[in-house]
Amino acid sequence: MVTSSAPGKVYLFGEHAVVYGEPAVPCAIERRVHVTATEIDEGLRIHANDLQLDGFTVEYSGDGESHPDVDVAESLVEAGMGYVNEAVAQARDAADAPDAGFEISVEGDIPLGAGLGSSAALVVAAIDAATRELGVELPASGIADRAYQVEHEVQDGQASRADTFCSAMGGAVRVEGDDCRRLDGIDTLPFVIGYDGGAGDTGALVAGVRDLREEYDFAADTVATIGDIVREGEAVLGTGDYERLGELMDFNHGLLSALGVSSRSLDSMVWAARDADAHGAKLTGAGGGGCIVALDETDDALTALKYTPGCEDVFRAELDTDGVRQE
Ligand SMILES: Nc1ncnc2c1ncn2[C@@H]1O[C@H](COP(=O)(O)OP(=O)(O)O)[C@@H](O)[C@H]1O
Ligand SMILES: C[C@@](O)(CCOP(=O)(O)O)CC(=O)O
Ligand SMILES: [Mg+2]
Numbered sequence: 661m662v663t664s665s666a667p668g669k670v671y672l673f674g675e676h677a678v679v680y681g682e683p684a685v686p687c688a689i690e691r692r693v694h695v696t697a698t699e700i701d702e703g704l705r706i707h708a709n710d711l712q713l714d715g716f717t718v719e720y721s722g723d724g725e726s727h728p729d730v731d732v733a734e735s736l737v738e739a740g741m742g743y744v745n746e747a748v749a750q751a752r753d754a755a756d757a758p759d760a761g762f763e764i765s766v767e768g769d770i771p772l773g774a775g776l777g778s779s780a781a782l783v784v785a786a787i788d789a790a791t792r793e794l795g796v797e798l799p800a801s802g803i804a805d806r807a808y809q810v811e812h813e814v815q816d817g818q819a820s821r822a823d824t825f826c827s828a829m830g831g832a833v834r835v836e837g838d839d840c841r842r843l844d845g846i847d848t849l850p851f852v853i854g855y856d857g858g859a860g861d862t863g864a865l866v867a868g869v870r871d872l873r874e875e876y877d878f879a880a881d882t883v884a885t886i887g888d889i890v891r892e893g894e895a896v897l898g899t900g901d902y903e904r905l906g907e908l909m910d911f912n913h914g915l916l917s918a919l920g921v922s923s924r925s926l927d928s929m930v931w932a933a934r935d936a937d938a939h940g941a942k943l944t945g946a947g948g949g950g951c952i953v954a955l956d957e958t959d960d961a962l963t964a965l966k967y968t969p970g971c972e973d974v975f976r977a978e979l980d981t982d983g984v985r986q987e
Contacts, residue, residue: 661696661697661698661793662696662697662698662789662790662792662793662986663694663695663696663697663789663986663987664694664695664697664785664786664788664789664792664984664985664986664987665692665693665694665695665785665984665985665987666692666693666780666781666782666784666785666788666827666828666983666984666985667688667689667690667691667692667781667826667827667830667980667982667983668688668689668691668692668693668770668776668777668778668780668781668827669686669687669688669689669776669777669780669781669823669826669827670686670687670689670775670776670851670853670944670945670951670953670977671684671685671686671687671775671822671942671944671945671953672685672686672687672832672849672893672897672905672909672953673685673886673889673890673893673908673909673912674686674822674835674886674887674889674890674912675775675822675916675944675945675946675947676865676866676869676883676886676916676919676921676946676947677883677884677886677887677890678820678822678835678836679818679819679820679866679869679870680873680883681836681837682836682883682884682886682887682890683834683835683836683887683890683891683894684820684822684834684835684836684890685832685833685834685843685890685893685894685897686777686822686823686825686826686832686833686835687826687831687832687833687846687849687851687979688826688827688829688830688831688832688833688979688980688981688982688983689776689851689853689977689978689979689980690977690978690979690980691768691769691770691776691977692768692769692770692781692785692980693766693767693768693770693778693781693782693785694766694767694768694785694987695764695765695766695782695785695786695788695789695790696764696765696789697751697762697763697764697786697789697790697792697793698762698763698764698793699760699761699762699793699794700761700762700763701761702759702761703761704744704745704748704761704762704764705762705763705764706741706744706764706765706766707763707764707765707766708741708744708765708766742814743779743782743783743786743810743811743814744764744766744782744783744786746783746809746810746813746814747782747783747786747787747790747806747807747810748762748764748786748790750787750806750807750809750810751786751787751790751791751793751794751796752790752794753806754787754791754794754796754798754802754806755791755794755795755796757794760794762790762793764786764789764790766782766786768781768782771855771857771859771950771951771973772859773859773860773861773862773949773950774855774858774859774860774945774949774950774951775860775943775944775945775946775947775950775951776853776944776945776950776951777823777826777827777945779811779814779823779862780807780811780823780824780826780827781827783807783810783811783824784803784804784807784824784827784828784983784984785984787803787806787807787810788803788984788985788986789986791803792986800828800829800983800984801828801829803828803984804821804824804825804827804828804829804840805821807824807827807828808820808821808824808825810824811823811824815862815863815866816863816867818862818863818866818867818870819862819866820835821835821837821838821840822835822840825840826983827983827984828983828984829842829983830842830980830981830982830983830984831843831844831846831979831980831981831983832846832849832897832979834894843894843897843898845898846897846898846979847979847981848978848979849955849979850902850955850956850957850976851953851954851955851976851977851978851979852933852938852953852954852955852956852961852962852965852974852975852976852977853944853951853952853953853954853974853975853976853977854929854932854933854951854952854954854965854968854971854973854974855950855951855971855972855973855974855975856923856925856926856929856949856950856951856970856971856972857972857973858923858925858948858949858950859948859949859950860921860945860946860947860948860949860950861946861948862945862946864948865921865946865947865948866946868919868920868921869883869919869920869921872919872920879919882915882918882919883919885915886912886915886916889908889911889912889915892908893905893908893909896908902939902940902955902957903939905939905940905955906938906939906940906941906955907939907940908940909939909940909941909942909953909955910934910940910941910942912942913930913941913942913943916942916943916947917943921943921946921947921948922943922947923947923948923949924970925949925970925971926943926947926949926950926952928968928969928970928971929941929952929965929968929970929971930942930943930952930954932961932964932965932968932971933952933954933956933961933964933965934954935964936956936960936961936963936964936965937956937958937960937961938954938955938956938960938961939954939955939956940954940955941953941954941955941961962974962975962976
């Protein structure tokens, strides 16, 4: 039996634009998903306590069919376990063990679908645990690549390398197409996260931006302008100029809102943080609901968000310089 964990992430800049080859800077945070993998004779049995369903267990028989032992919507089973199923397939491939059976259990403290990269952390940790259980130790970069293939598959091609590379490597990273690298010299960033208790459907939200880009040239220009913000922002990173970083985060949020991926609750939390003198605030991840990220060394934004209607939880999230690891 092996347990591995991987961090969630926030986007300092660049979500959605990164899907179209613009750069992005995701940053790993100290919230993790833990996955335990135990080899069994055959098939795949998954225990996922975080899908807000007590005793939620799914058994995949060899034919890839799912047989949940609780009565849940097939779509939830498929969506929720598609990531684990494909991650296990990657592990079987990496270990050249096509018939290996697994019992997988998942525990996490990352809200699901909230823009904090729970899917990427789940996939990265699952690949690491399952491959180690089969006696194979992949480098973090190899796990990142396989995890990207999983997200790309499960999200119908609507995924970039950003989330999975960041979760595998830890720290602040820069992703532009297939060019993925860790940004050294950045040890801390004062993130405050507001969570509205909601979730966005990453695949659908990404598809919505894709449709807009195809419909309007100015939407494509908007995506390209996000790329300009990222290039400006990466020059500031590491200088400690949080005022300028925050200004660019605000600008990035405005463009994401123009692309239709913000929401009333995300905007309300963003403005509450800004009105409390945060350096900047923006939605993080696919949007549609979930989390915002603010830059604030004080507790003013954190306090303001606590009293913002629609904000269900608020917490400080330190940069996590560790990526995927065996526990
Ligand atoms: N702890 C978990 N247990 C089971 N499934 C999970 C877990 N964390 C994430 N998932 C899967 O990932 C999906 C959320 O991924 P996504 O929509 O990309 O949002 P995000 O990556 O922002 O959290 C969930 O709907 C579920 O299918
Ligand atoms: C919208 C996108 O840029 C980030 C998705 O982030 P999350 O899965 O909502 O945490 C898609 C991607 O890059 O895979
Ligand atoms: Mg995701």
